[in-house]
Amino acid sequence: MFNSFLKRTSAKGFLVASLLCSGLAVPAVAQEQGVHHQSSEYEAPSDPLVQQKLEKWRDQKFGIIIHWGLYAVPGIIESWQLCSEDWIERDSTIAYEDYKKWYWGLSKDFNPVNFNPEQWASVAKKAGMRYLVFTTKHHDGFNMFDTQETDFKITNGPFGSNPRADVAKHVFNAFRNEGLMIGAYFSKPDWHSEYFWWPKYATPNRNVNYDIRKHPWRWNQYKQFTYNQIGELMNNYGAMDILWLDGGWVRPLETVNDEVRSWGAPIPEFSQEVDMPAIASMARKAQPGLLIVDRTVHGPYENYQTPERRVPETKLENPWESCLTLANNWGYVPNDNYKTPTAVIHTLVEVVAKGGNLLLGVGPKPDGTLPEEATVRLAEIGKWLDKNGEAIYNTRTTKQYQDGSTFFTQGKKGTRYAITCLPEDKPVPAVLEWTGNAPKKGSKIKLVQDGKTVKWVKEGDKVKVYLPRSLSKSPGAYPALAFSFTAAQ
Known part of the structure; x- marks a missing residue:
């Protein structure tokens, strides 16, 4: 049953959910479900060290975001098939609980024996990229770093005996050695954690699946879990420039507005806040001047805005980056369609002229290497920037x-x-x-x-x-x- 399912999902990217990430024609409502819109408000940071780091970041202009996790093994969209929302398509002959067991069971198959972060960093450097955002944990809860908070991690599978099993450490070091700024992507929701999706209940959507008001102990456990994991990243993985927090539906209730409600998934009438003041204080104690990007949650912890899969129509004065993909998907999907180097260069030029940075998504293959299609295109982009970067880097509008x-x-x-x-x-x-x-x-x-x-x-x-x-x-x-x-x- 799963073999036939994998053939369909690998080849097609699982219908609607893949089309969401491909830019192909799908219903407008479905297109919006997994996309984080840019928040409509902005609050500039007051910390002088953060201000200084933000200006340095604005000079970089071009970055790479790397999505790599269990979803690379079958070559499907990252995490979202675990989510029981009506825009997600799965094989209807497979029970949801069986699907979750299969997906999370991919941890026994994820063995990237050709993992080569130095190659990744070299490719990014030659492409003219100046900063990295690496996915340490996506919504599925699988950790690409050696967290002590859970066994659901890359160091607890077949790759665990490899000297480079703590892949985040080696990715950060490789890119740091090439002179790039370093960012850690971290998902605030964790669908594998029993403190977020309690096995006692069904999982109707992307939100916490129990009433936090009735079960405060469980949510406090989740808050501590989140705090501890971010603390590990901030204290054990070298100098960090950016903490890039995804999953904007996990937020204080008072920040939920009509814009957030329009995303499609219902927002509970209680706070799903993880205590950002405490997290920010701890993180900046370890990493002074750290940029925190609490995506779409306007306020003191969204140091720059992140419109996803689009370029704003006009120039914006606030710091921002467009998050776009080199292929159709964020992670690796076989036979994906890649944008041409010219198309990416044109987008970069437009983004920079409008005051932003371009964060380009690339997904490594399950064996730990970059797809050849990606490396070839990135090299061509780099050739243009080598000769024309003066008009891009360190500029303003x-x-x-x-x-x-x-x-x-x-x-x-x-x-x-x-x-x-x-x-x-x-x-x-x-x-x-x-x-x-x-x-x-x-x-x-x-x-x-x-x-x-x-x-x-x-x-x-x-x-x-x-x-x-x-x-x-x-x-x-x-x-x-x-x-x-x-x-x-």
């Missing part, structure tokens, strides 16, 4: 951030940049034009990729840039062209 396919950024010393995104199916034109952001009269425009000066003229509000013939190569040879100049204003 301009008053006019876009004109058609041309986006604008500004360096900290005042240099203005124009980045024109070019179509993949057409050669580079002889002339590029944009309106606004005109260079200072008599100044030069330089092509960032080689530092050479290009001819330009201003006609009314329009700037015309004449490109050298050497750029007339095959379609797609240049995903985008960046120019630097001194702006008139």
Whole structure:
């Protein structure tokens, strides 16, 4: 029974739930179920060390988020098939309790014998990525670090005897050695914990499955469990820059608004808060200046906002990052469809021009290696950033951030940049034009990729840039062209 089920889920990504993550056409309501929207409010941090770290993070612009866990073994969407909500599709011939036993039983099969975090870090570095967010635990409760709070962890399975069994430790070290900022993803809900999903009751949805008001002892146990696990990550795994907390439905009741209720799953009329003040105090004692990203829970513990699977329509002044995938899914799914390097570069340019960072999702295979499709694409993105990163890194927004396919950024010393995104199916034109952001009269425009000066003229509000013939190569040879100049204003 499960063999036929696995063939279907691996090949198709389990119908609707996979379509949610693929961007393909599915009902609008279903598309929204597993996605965290950007919160509508923002409260800037007051701690000077956090402010300093936040500005450093804003300079990085491009990061990688790695989802890796039990879900990689059958190659299905991360965690969500455990959730009994009507947008989730599972094989109807399999009882829910049997499915949970099978899914959690994958811990006996997860043996990533080719685990190579140095390769991951090298690929990310060469891609131009400047920070990491690694999934230490997703909603399914399987821990990718050697927690002492539960036996449900990578170090308690067939990989446990491997010298690198504590995979989070080695991932963090590998990326740290490449000079990237380090972030730990941690799911506030834990569907494997009996203190969150009590086996006494059914699990109707993503929320805690009992009334916390009637069973305060059990919830206090869960709060302590969460506190202790985050404490392990903050004290035992080296220097941390970001604590990236997912599962925004686990939140204080007073922060639940119509926006949160629109996510689709019912929100209980009691707090599912895990005592963020205590967690933040403990975490920052161990990691001064730590950025905390309590996703969608506006307030002092959401140091930057995280719109998921989309780029905001307009420029935002608050710190933010778009969380997007390189393929269709966050984790590894066989035969997934990958975005082209040009598409990712165009998105990065747009995100940065609008004031954000791009956090790109990549899922390693169950054996511990990165899919070749991912490494090839990331290398191409890195080649472009090697030559054009000056217009991306360490920049901030301009008053006019876009004109058609041309986006604008500004360096900290005042240099203005124009980045024109070019179509993949057409050669580079002889002339590029944009309106606004005109260079200072008599100044030069330089092509960032080689530092050479290009001819330009201003006609009314329009700037015309004449490109050298050497750029007339095959379609797609240049995903985008960046120019630097001194702006008139």
